[in-house]
Amino acid sequence: MLPTVIENPLLSVKDLRVHFPVRSGVMMRETSAVRAVDGVSLDIKPGETLGLVGESGCGKSTLGKTIVRLIRPTSGKIDFEGINISHLSQWSLRPLRRDIQMIFQDPSESLDPRMSVRSILEEPYIIHKLGNRAERNARVSELLDRVGLPASAADRFPFEFSGGQRQRIGIARALALRPKLIICDEPVSALDVSVQSQILNLLVELQQEFGLSYLFIAHDLSVVKHISDRVAVMYLGKIVEVANAETIYRDPRHAYSKALLSAIPSVDPTVRPKRILLEGDVPSPIDPPAGSAFGHRISHPLYAQTVGADLSLREIAPGHLVANDPCCLSPEDYQLLQDSED
Amino acid sequence: MSESADTILEVDKLITSFETEQGLLRAVDQVSFSVQRGKTLGIVGESGCGKSVTAMSIIRLLPQPAGKILGGHVHFKGTDLVRASDAEMRKIRGGDIGVIFQEPMTALNPLHRIGRQVSEVFRLHQKLSKKDAWDAATEMLKLVRIPAPEQRMMDFPHQLSGGMRQRIVIALALACRPSLVIADEPTTALDVTVQAQILDLMAKLQEEMGMSTILITHDLGVIAETCDEVVVMYAGRVVERASAIELFANPLHAYTKGLLSSIPTLDTPSKSILNTIPGTVASLGDYSHGCRFCQRMGRTAPVSRERPKFTEVSTGHWVETCPECYQP
Secondary structure, X not given: OOOOXXXXXXXXXXXXXXXXXXXXXXXXXXXXXXXXXXXXXXXXXXXXXXXXXXXXXXXXXXXXXXXXXXXXXXXXXXXXXXXXXXXXXXXXXXXXXXXXXXXXXXHHHHOOOOOOHHHHHHHHHHHOOOOOHHHHHHHHHHHHHHOOOOHHHHHOOHHHOOHHHHHHHHHHHHHOOOOOEEEEEOOOOOOOHHHHHHHHHHHHHHHHHHOOEEEEEOOOHHHHHHHOOEEEEEEOOEEEEEEEHHHHHHOOOOHHHHHHHHOOXXXXXXXXXXXXXXXXXXXXXXXXXXXOHHHHHOOOOOHHHHOOOOOOEEEEEOOEEEEOOOOOOOHHHHHHHHHHHO | OOOOOOEEEEEEXXXXXXXXXXXXXXXXXXXXXXXXXXXXXXXXXXXXXXXXXXXXXXXXXXXXXXXXXXXXXXXXXXXXOOOOOHHHHHHXXXXXXXXXXXXXXXXXXXXXXXXXXXXXXXXXXXXXXXXXXXHHHHHXXXXXXXXXXXXXXXXXXXXXXXHHHHHHHHHHHHOOOOOEXXXXXXXXXXXXXXXXXXXXXXXXXXXXXXXXXXXXXXXXXHHHHHOOEEEEEEOOEEEEEEEHHHHHHOOOEHHHHHHHHHOOOOOOOOOOOOOOOOOOOOOOOXXXXXXXXXXXXXXXXXXXOOOXXXXXXXXXXXXXXXXXXXXX
């Protein structure tokens, strides 16, 4: 089976690796590395939301920050509209910053407390030398209106707002330069449920209005399913499964996706979901297991077979990719992948 | 609300206030509920609704000197905890009432080994010798399913993962075989897979030890899975109380309905517009009159100036009957 090729992706990440050196001893010599992102490939289409889920420490935030180039990748390619941006200098990246923006988890930490909302929102225009003062003021009012804040908010400071309103300011700032792609790193996890739904609705509306693409990183799986077109499941620095949101929640193929999805608490007290309880926690990304990381966690009998083997993503059904890992697939699914190989 | 033989804790018209620069803020405003033997009561609400303050009032761990209990009773096994002496409270906390805090890193002392912290409970409450307390603590770690407990006893908290630390905190809470455990957001800081492990563990231990639990959380999914009875709090007041099955099937207060319909579930159509509750949780300063949820919705109908009555509308289902917010 030939892999379904995504035509003209907006963003295309290929074999991306981000390793942080671990230094120890008196000489602070590099002794090992945290393999936070370890060979990730993914595509995002224009106007699409790709959800990214996984447990804490799996590298999903590092991946997001690397795509906006807040972190320098160790190796691999990040193609944005066909241009590789993985090793551009900060200066050459500048025009690109208009196209890729980021929304952070905690808006009280990502907004400068000493800047008024107006200065926060007009800063992008000043940096990119867009418009004079009157035009900037007009844009600030427009932005505030668009995210549902009164124009009077411009002259107030972040601390005067509630968490949900601060997140609206964060979204307005990200929108200021009319980006094409927004990396949303846990944008609603710090918010109460009633406010969370307001922000999710806003993100959906803005996407339809401006044709935005989102990389939506979150640990709340119901939220991710709600907002995403496709979902990627990440485990210990690697993506283990990608598929259409409906498909992956209905029919996950990878053992880790199955366990993760079965852990979602149901809001119906009469239904007790069948849990796949995992033992232990995510292993450390310092010196990860040589073979299948998840196979190692569940002590799978076929683990030895995966050491040194190619566990990269393969297409199991049209648009449904899963790691070619004998420990984590049913024997039938694994056979299916091997057959399609020939 | 009559006290039956099976009631282990009864909170009656509890009022807790904080002294602040803006004056006295009533964080808990005449809250009443009871916990049955062997059952789990959930308290759910958004941040600032007073759910944690209610729990901390029960065990009298309010920040001092700002926090004060101004009225009401907390009956626990024949003692009114509101009027108990500090010495009595010290005996009850960690003895007959165990507490599980949200953040397992701050609930443990980073400078002491796990073994010392867990065995301390046995030395203080059961006056065991050093060696006996150590053995009892190892037993406790085994009970909360910590692998290789003998080795973990020698570890410091930072050497353990979040899930393992939360197991230690549970071990501390359960050490003296309490009849009531108060768990304040026990799984909020954890990943879903670890949350599933911890909830599963708590349910098993509850069955084994027959204790009652008060579970405080903002996560309706966790409530639906673990609780027998649910109390919904809004701005310091209980707006609705019912069995979990009844509450999720038949919510009657506008706030409960709003909460339930604003969370996306796996069945919600993708990218559909979710229901929202306008505004944010009311500030506690303006507590004097009327229905607080009406204030959030921007309703100031004269009819709702009086505090709505908390009424039992069907067996075991209590709700604040504000003419606007009570929506049968």
